[in-house]
Amino acid sequence: MGKNKWKAAAVVISGSLAAMHLYNRFIAKAATQNNRLPDNHGDYFEWTQGRIFYTKRGNGKPILLVHDVDPTGSAAEWYKITNTLAKNHTVYTIDLLGCGRSDKPGLEYNNYLYAQMITAFVTKVIKEKTDVIASNLASSFIMTASVLDENLFEHIICINPTPIAQLEITPDKISRFRKGLIDLPIIGTFLYNILSSPLHLDTICKEFYFSKIEHVTPELKDTFYEASHLKNSRGKYLLSSIFGNYMNVNIKHALKKIKKPICIIGSRQLPMNREYLAEYEKLNRKFDVTMISGAKNYPQLEIPEKTLRIIQDFLKEEI
Secondary structure (H helix, E strand, O other), X not given: OOHHHHHHHHHHHHHHHHHHHHHHHHHHHHOOOOOOOOOOOOEEEEEOOEEEEEEEEOOOEEEEEEOOOOOOOOHHHHOOOHHHHOOOEEEEEEOOOOOOOOOOOOOOOOHHHXXXXXXXXXXXXXXXXXXXXXXXXXXXXXHHHHHHOOOOEEEEEEEOOOOXXXXXXXXXXXXXXXXXXXXXXXXXXXXXXXXXXXXXXXXXXXXXXXXXXXXXXXXXXXXXXXXXXXXHHOOHHHHHHHHOOOOOOOOHHHHHHOOOOEEEEEEOOOOOHHHHHHHHHHHOOOEEEEEEOOOOOOHHHHOHHHHHHHHHHHOOOOO
């Protein structure tokens, strides 16, 4: 390639990077302009790896709500059941590290990191044994934390925990490449913004998150979209760890050690979910699976009344 061609290529590359950078800055600002996730009604827990946003409401026995682990995730996942739970509980909700209003450091996110974070939050903020409800992948963090410190939780409820076989998938060359690509400063952020675009998010909501399109309100999609772009779209570091399979861990040994009953709420609309959740029951007789119809990933958002009935029955509370 001649010198002129090299110069032309350099100009094209530089121009492309500049355009990507401008696009990234525009998205980071435009995606958060509706302020769906204000932080004026909560507080921050200063943890070693970053500031963790949380809310506290109600009175009574503490209960901690831990949302699914995804750049679109935040404590907003619980808004349809929080007020009811707050009638009998002091309800704590958190935005996990890398999500929502919490800090989003550029590090490798994994199961043990979140187990440590949750342990620190219970120990230093709640300061007593608490009930806990966790969603999807976050359920594995609760199970790990429960084994590390059996005095953290009283009752444990898991909603659609990730299949055990999926948690056993470890990083390989391809997944590490995906992680490295998303971690790149400009190109990686550009790819992340495409993967977090309203169009792509709309597809995910319809195909994976919800069973009925009418449950996907514009306000809810806007909240997911904003959560993924707060802190200058640094949610990409969490996504890269998910893409890299760094969030997975073999929890079979930990599951066998759990000594207290655990309620698992499973959605029938998720393919093969009953079979997947049966694996939990096989590993530990303390696990009790209750299947529920009318929802996919997030029954607490799609069918909150049904979900609350199961929760309150397990906690032996009046509805």
